[in-house]
Amino acid sequence: MLSYIFRRVLWMIPTLLGAAVLVFLLMRAIPGDVCVLRLATGGGSIDPQVLRNCQAEVGTDQPMIVQLLLFIKSLIMLDFGKSMWTGRPIIEEVGLRFQLSLQVAIMATLTAIMLAIPLGTISAVKQNTWIDYVVRAFSIAGVAMPSFWLGILIILGILTASKALFGTPWMPPITYVPIWVDPVHNLSMLIWPALATGYRYSAVATRMTRSAMLEVLREDYVRTARAKGLFHKLIVRRHALRNALLPVVTIIGIEFAFLMGGLVVTEQVFNLNGLGKLFVESVANHDYNMTQALVMIVVGIFAFTNLAIDILYGFLDPRIRYNR
C-alpha cells in the first residue's frame, strides 16, 4: 500500500508540472500588464522609468524562461511570494478565503451526500416507476438549474419571508467570521450558498448512484442473495449499495475538489470573499503570482483528492489490492 501511495505521489509530479506550465503560459497570453494597471489607477500618463521600476519590482522584466523557473522553484519551496497587485504575502491573502471556501465545500458535500445516496438508491430500486421519474426529474433539475440562479432565488425567498414574518427584510451577513468564533453568524452566512451548490452537486451524485445501483442490482451475487431468501432491504444495503459506492465516491471527491475554486459565480451572488472571487479579481488585475498560486492550490487539491479516493477504494472494496 505504501509503495502504491509513493508511486501515485510520483505520478502527480508531471500533472502538477504540466498545470504549472499551462497556467504560466495562459497568464502571459492575456494581453496587458499588472504594472500598467497599477500605475494607471492614479490617472494621468505613466512615467516610463516608474513603469520599469515597477516591472523590476514584480519581476515581469525578466526573460520568460527565468520567470517560469522562478515560479517552479517557488512551487517546490511552497512559497508563493507576494501578490503583484497588493504587495502582501499570498499566503496571508489566501488564508482566510481558503477557510471560507473549504467550509462551503464541506457543507455542500454533506448536503449532497445526505440527498444523493438515499435518493439514488430509491430511484434504482424503483426503476421506471413514478418514484424513479420524480427523483430523476428532481436530480436533473438540480443539474439544469444554475446554482447562481438558485442563489438569487434563495436570497429573494429570504427577503420575502423575513419581510412577511418580521416586517423588515433580513439579509444573511456578508462579513466572514470563523465558525469557532461565532457559529450562529458563520452558519447564517454560509448555509445558503452551501444549500444552493449542495443541491446541484447532489443532483450529479444522485444520477451516479442510480446508474451504479442499476448495474450492481443486475449482478449475479445480488441474484444469489435473492435466491438465498435474504431480505430485500438487506440485499440493497449490504450487497448492492456498498458495491455501487465506488463511482459515487469518485464523483463526490472530484466535485469537492472543484468546489474549492469553482464557486466563482455563486460567491459573486452571495457576496462571499472566497477563492473564486479572488481568482476573478487576480485575473482582471493581471496578478500573475496570485492567479498561479490559486490555480496550483486547486489543481493540488484535485490531485490529492484523487489519491485519497484511490486509497478509499481499497477500504470500500476489499477486492482492490494495491500491493500486487
Add this chain to the structure above:
Amino acid sequence: MATISQRAAADHLPPRPSRLAVLWQFCRQNPLGAAGGFVVIVMIAMAALADAVTVYDPTANNFRAALEAPGATYWLGTDQFGRDLYARVVYGARTALLIGFVSAFVGGTVGLILGVASAHFGGRFDLTLTGVMDVLMAFPLIILALAMVSIFGTGTFNVIIAITIPFIPRCARVVRSSALAVREMPYIDAARACGYSHARIVMRHMVPNVFAPYLVVMTAAVGQAILLEASLSFLGLGVQEPVAAWGLMLRGGAEYAESAAWIAIFPGIAISLAVFGFNLFGDALRDWLDPKLKV
C-alpha cells in the same frame, strides 16, 4: 446461389421497423427523454421563428416602460431599460443554442478525433496526449473558460472559443476509453492487414464505432455550454449588451431582484428548461444506446 440463400435468410428476418415506429418505441420506453426532446424541439423552433413569435425589438430601450410587471402588453414584463422580457427570452434562445451547439459540436468532434487517434496509435502519442488531457481536466471548467475569455476577449464568437477548448479533453477522455475496446476488434486487425492508412482506419473504421458515447457526451455538452455561457455572461465576461442572452439578463435581474423579481426569474427558468431538456434527452439516449441497460 449465394444470392438466393441470402434472400431466403432475409425472408425469415422480421421486417425492419420504420423510423416512426422506432421513434414511438423510444418515446414509450423513455417518457422523460421524450419530454426532454420536446423541450429541445420547442427551443429550436423558438430560436428559428423568433421574428414571427415576438412583437417588440429585444434590443430597443423604452425607458417609459422600464420595470413594468408581467401583463397583457408585456407578457413577461420589462427590464430596467424597458425592453420586453418575452422578446429577450425568445431571442436569448438563439444565442444560447448558437453557443451551445457550436461549442459542443466543435469541442466534441475535436475530442472525438483526438480520443480515437490516441487509442489507435497508443505508445508515446497516447501517453503524451493523455497527460495533456489530464492537466487540462485538472482545471475547473469555469476557471479554464475564464482564462480563455481573458485571452480572447468577450463577445459571442470569443465565448464560443472559450467554451469549446475546455470541452475537448472531456470528450476525448470518454471517447478514448470506448476506442480502446474498438481497437482490439478483429475488423481493425483486418483493416490493418489490408494495408489501410492510419487516417482511413481512424476515420472510417474506428470513429463510426464510438459514435454512441460521442453523441451522449455532445448532448450533455450542449447543456453544459449553455450553463457556462450564462455564468460567463453573469460575470460580465461573456456576451455583451445589448445582445439578448439569458445570463446577461440575470446579471441585470440580480440588481433589481427585490423590486422587479420577474427580471431574475424568467431568464433563469429559460436556462433551467433548456439544460433540463438537453440533459433528459442525453440520458435517454445513453439508456437507449447502452445494450447493458436493455437487458
